[in-house]
Amino acid sequence: MTEQEKSTEDLIFNAAREEFIEKGFDGARMQEIAKRASINKALLHYYFRTKEKLFDAIFDKVFKIFMPKVLDVMQSDAPLFTKIEVFIESYIRLIMENPHIPSFILHELNRNPDRLVGLFGNVAGIVKEKGFSRFSEAVNEEIKKGTIVPIQPEQLIVNIIGLCIFPFIGRPIIQGVIFNGDKLQYDNFLESRKKEVTKFIINAIAVK
Amino acid sequence: MTEQEKSTEDLIFNAAREEFIEKGFDGARMQEIAKRASINKALLHYYFRTKEKLFDAIFDKVFKIFMPKVLDVMQSDAPLFTKIEVFIESYIRLIMENPHIPSFILHELNRNPDRLVGLFGNVAGIVKEKGFSRFSEAVNEEIKKGTIVPIQPEQLIVNIIGLCIFPFIGRPIIQGVIFNGDKLQYDNFLESRKKEVTKFIINAIAVK
DNA sequence: GTCTATACACTGATAGAC
């Protein structure tokens, strides 16, 4: 399907996704979305009625595309170390392809935490039940076997995800302060992180 | 100085700080700031002329209070492990007292990265020169001595700060998905993190 | 310095022709 053949709804959706991700809900403008989609404002409301409903459609889709990736690896039967290794590499790669998504999700979730409730029973619930519980069991087994040091699975999962996501959320300050604003240095930093974070975490929990 | 004796400028400033931190620049309303300060809108403009200037005053102050804390520990002469240990505990404690500041700074810095340039030569520059360079040297020395594994100081500092900050930025999703929305569990999680993060990092880099 | 009243621009949303 070429750009010209896309349905108007898709045009609007993609334009809105860009605008909302760049500016956030409060900063986004319906006029700007219409401009990006090369249509007029009235048509936005014809398809999605309100800005809020349009935003909801975007947020749900982005969230549902982004979160389940966590599961693909977490619920596999591979050994814990392998799981972690594969997760980190694929997750950082995923974020590198969509570097503004984490800030977008976290900021909008903070603006309206109740949004999570609407996602429960759907993605959030699945992440917890099929993803985290499974991960949690695997961690506790390894602790019992003595292959990793004692650690709460909740602390470990937050450490893993935080180490993957933080460099993107904190990009302006990292690139600005640590790398003197040099984009290339920052990009190299990200690239080498895929292996560095894995090494770091394995070191932190492995019993040697 | 009691609440009544505070200058109008301070009243405005504190009201604006709350509003901006809660809603961000785009979401904040001058009317709401006036209401919080128990004055009228016109007076806001009398003291700060524009919303932008008022915001700048807030952001600068918050940033300058929050960032230098990183230095207090980083530039000390204590051994690296002690530095890290003291930093993590005091930094997580500081954020627990101001849990919304990290999201605020990172979001607004993302909205307008050029803001950092204005802070350069001031705080950002100091953080880099006196804080990071000093830290970087200490790390490389320990690597040479063989007490820690080889690691780029840039990776290590981002890991340390990320592990401290991320639980606060990701609060809605962590509390919602991992702790079923239970605030108490989340608070306990934060509390134990002060020691858990330290252990985690020392484990990750120490040669045993 | 502080207030009330108001100007002025912009935003989300709708009406109605085609």
Place this chain on the structure above:
DNA sequence: GTCTATCAGTGTATAGAC
């Protein structure tokens, strides 16, 4: 389905009295 025109509401900012 798509457009132009327009409304009602809200937001920042200013004028002017006290």
